[in-house]
Amino acid sequence: MRRIYKTDEKTIEALRKIYRMYVKDLNEPLEVKYVRTRVIQTIGLAIAGKLVKVSDRAIEVGVKALENELPIICDALITETGVKYKVERYGLKNSIISLSSFRRSYDEGLVDQIDKIVKEYSKDTIIIVGASPKVLNKVIDNVSLLRPRIIIASPPGFIDAPYVKRRLIVEKPCEYMTILGTLGSSMLAIALFTALLEISMGFHRLIE
Numbered sequence: 001m002r003r004i005y006k007t008d009e010k011t012i013e014a015l016r017k018i019y020r021m022y023v024k025d026l027n028e029p030l031e032v033k034y035v036r037t038r039v040i041q042t043i044g045l046a047i048a049g050k051l052v053k054v055s056d057r058a059i060e061v062g063v064k065a066l067e068n069e070l071p072i073i074c075d076a077l078i079t080e081t082g083v084k085y086k087v088e089r090y091g092l093k094n095s096i097i098s099l100s101s102f103r104r105s106y107d108e109g110l111v112d113q114i115d116k117i118v119k120e121y122s123k124d125t126i127i128i129v130g131a132s133p134k135v136l137n138k139v140i141d142n143v144s145l146l147r148p149r150i151i152i153a154s155p156p157g158f159i160d161a162p163y164v165k166r167r168l169i170v171e172k173p174c175e176y177m178t179i180l181g182t183l184g185s186s187m188l189a190i191a192l193f194t195a196l197l198e199i200s201m202g203f204h205r206l207i208e
Contacts, residue, residue: 001135004089012206015041019207022046031059034204035177035195042191043183051180054191058150058175065126065149071095073117073146075155076131082190083128087199094126099135114138117146129153130189133160136168143173150175156184 018040023033036049070085072094074080080098087094099113114135124129127148129136132153139146151174165178177192198204 008203009181010111011041012203015207022049022184029059030208031199031204032069034101034199035059035157035192036205037207038195039188039191042187048179048188051183053169054177054181055169055175056171058177059196060153061175062126062150062177062196065124066094066197066200069093069095069126070124070126070149071097072126072128073148075129075135076100076186079128079130079186081191082186083193086190086194090201092196092197102164114142114146115180123147124149126187127151128147128155128193129155130184130186133157133164137164140164140167140171140173148174150177152177152189152196154179154184154188156182158182 013039019033019037022040023036026033032054035054036052038074039052040046040049053137069092072083073086075098076097077100080100084096087096094131097117099117120127124146125146127146127150129139129151136151136153136155137160139148139151151168152166153165155164161184162181165180168178170178175195179188179192
């Protein structure tokens with residue numbers, strides 16, 4: 001296990017309390033419980049934990065993808081910033097690419113950048129979508145080209161977001177971690193990623 005910082009110790013104690021109050025009695029693996037606990041801790045809303053959906057092999061595949069240092073593709077700059085902080089803090093070597101970095105101007109939408117990503121990163125990836133349900137929809141459409149090992153997605157919204165997140169679960173183009181319904185944000189996508197990263201470090205065992 002990598003070094004635990006003082007701030008991590010405070011967070012782990014908070015996670016222990018949330019775990020005991022809301023998820024301890026669920027009949028599922030500790031790793032999935034940890035993901036739920038992390039999401040609740042991030043947003044301060046207990047119901048958020050119930051909305052978390054994790055595919056059967058998402059944790060196993062996601063941890064392996066981190067260990068293999070696969071590139072991480074993020075939708076928005078805010079998503080990239082949070083992911084980059086976590087990656088650098090814990091000494092991972094995965095490269096991080098944001099769709100926003102491919103824009104020539106703000107007249108171009110994030111979805112328009114998918115084709116550029118396909119040309120440069122047509123290999124195994126980790127994809128994190130926290131802001132745009134349209135990006136997630138196009139990622140699913142282009143999954144055979146982007147070849148994600150895992151999609152971590154929590155875009156918010158009342159119109160497209162619930163549909164496209166449900167599409168991710170029903171079609172299951174690859175392993176996934178997501179949050180159902182209208183709830184979402186880059187912050188929650190980062191929370192899902194953080195949970196995966198910390199599980200790879202063994203932090204989840206500290207909450208029991």
